[in-house]
Amino acid sequence: MSQPIDRRLPRAEVRTRPAGPPTLATVADEAGVSRQTVSNALNNPDLLRPETLERVQEVIERLGYSPNRAARQLRTRSSHLVGLRFEPAQEGTSNALMDRFLHSLVAAASRTGHHVLLFSGDPDDPLDGYDDLLRSTAVDAFVVTDTYAGTPQAGFLKDRDAPFVTFGRPWEDPHADHAWVDVDGAAGARAATRHLLEQGHRRIAWLGWERSSRIGQDRRSGWEEALRAEGLDPTGLGVRVTDNVDAARMATHHVLDDPTVTGFVCASDTLGLGVLHALAERRLQPGADVGVVGFDDSAAAQVAWPGLTSVRQPLEDVAVALVHTLHDVLAHRPVAEQGRMLEPSLVVRRSSLRGWTP
């Protein structure tokens, strides 16, 4: 019969004391324009008359308005979030890489207005975690770091049309056509080996990982090439161990039973530190007696005595390249280069220098 009573507070009343942070409507009311105009002020400022724009911006500033992400994401289907699966660091190995890389990535992503979303997954299932995030449209894209030869992440993500970039080239798969960024490990090992050659070493051993590691094989190839380029024969100088200090220490003792060997290029800092342990036990002096080079320039390499020369990955550049590539991928733009290969650099410390004394 009678009109239902409108129990809503009068519009102005509501806006006077908004419960939470200001919304687009608050700003619009305050500036005396429509909500759409405020939206345009944010996303298409060119459409506004300069004076309107300025007025709106003043209100935005004054109210400390920031667009609600959920609403924007719901509408534009873009979260401005980049997902990264974050695996536990292996205890006992000097995995300082992730720390440095992650910070570079966060910084690089923030420059394009993106944030990094960390998620975890069952260590036994390399795909765990991705699907959930994808189906709930929580992230715009993924950065995949834990790729090695034959990992299924790329195929999985490609199947679902998920935008992604890998840190790590697609080793074995000639058909892979996804974007990637990687560091030239062979070039790093080559530089390390050449550095020891320049220091006068001729019999330089390689201390690396098992044959199954594609990354390890790549790095090893750089050592081999550098030796052969000098007319030296690497035969019998390559050793494979698991990536821990003690395995490296013992292997080193074995190698040093051949007194002609005076140099070690290692696939990781962990292994390099293992060599230093063996030298300490044999009362040999790093640098002067035996030259040692590690890989990754971890914190451990920096603070170990007497300082471990190491191949440093340009992680800052890697992060920038990843974000840049992601940008193209997300814009459905053909990615300029499918893969970007970056050069590592050598950080020389005393473990590879002949002329120093404690």
Add this chain to the structure above:
Amino acid sequence: MSQPIDRRLPRAEVRTRPAGPPTLATVADEAGVSRQTVSNALNNPDLLRPETLERVQEVIERLGYSPNRAARQLRTRSSHLVGLRFEPAQEGTSNALMDRFLHSLVAAASRTGHHVLLFSGDPDDPLDGYDDLLRSTAVDAFVVTDTYAGTPQAGFLKDRDAPFVTFGRPWEDPHADHAWVDVDGAAGARAATRHLLEQGHRRIAWLGWERSSRIGQDRRSGWEEALRAEGLDPTGLGVRVTDNVDAARMATHHVLDDPTVTGFVCASDTLGLGVLHALAERRLQPGADVGVVGFDDSAAAQVAWPGLTSVRQPLEDVAVALVHTLHDVLAHRPVAEQGRMLEPSLVVRRSSLRGWTP
């Protein structure tokens, strides 16, 4: 005049090939129930008749449905995201803490359905980054890790009613009433000192940070207490340096000019490594000649020769406690304890053991 033509595709047609992932409506159609019922199946399963529930769940499973996060967030005002400002690791210091902590946090948060959002900020402005995230309602809460005496983050966040927990107690502020989790640094240093006492050392030096570091002062107090409890006088045995290997190395040489000193408890692994450097230069044997204990159990401590004994923070427990506390804070539940203090443990390696030989 005439009815406007309905240009929409018939409902069923639309749903047959949805553009993106399935939505709640897709599931509802498929299961022959209303959307609300599907929502209830997800959030209040008890409300449904078992057979309805089962049918809906079957469809959800079959379609691989996952609720759209943006929509849910917009409605519930909860993103299930925890913000963490991620600072760059200091090069040259062995900051392995963040790596371990971060993984523990990601894992702990995932158990309550939360993800960790990383953001960066101007290093010169401890508040940079927080406000943006807050105003755009991007995160539910913050974990604040870079607190030290007098940092403004807590006050800032409290002013805006932002839920947060700090890793680090509110040192100087007796009025602080926010939730926190911390590790008892004094207890750690006490354990380290007692360990060296048990190894037979009597003149044990403290190698710590500048007086301005509240954390450093706390740790130092543990060393002092342990000595006094034994009737020993710490006077003249405490040294303050900046947190880098070389400063520690030089300070150690200075301390060792007093030949009665045979033990070092350090405020960090970086400093502990510095002590080891000095010992190497003096051809003294760690453990046998001089006992050394570091702090944080970083990767560097683990791989350094001959193994650096160190105080290990229970970061896994810290992460769990943080998430647990956050859970209470977010539920507006009175937090059980305002602060949770966790005990570190001592990881003994050879740098503090008398009876080993290389």
Add this chain to the structure above:
DNA sequence: ATGAAAGCGCTAACAA
């Protein structure tokens, strides 16, 4: 150059 209307996918409040 500005405004009005519709709707993204979900859940809170209410009705049946």
Add this chain to the structure above:
DNA sequence: TTGTTAGCGCTTTCAT
């Protein structure tokens, strides 16, 4: 127990 309605805050489309 299930369905209907409304609306979270934003942008897209279309009208003015």
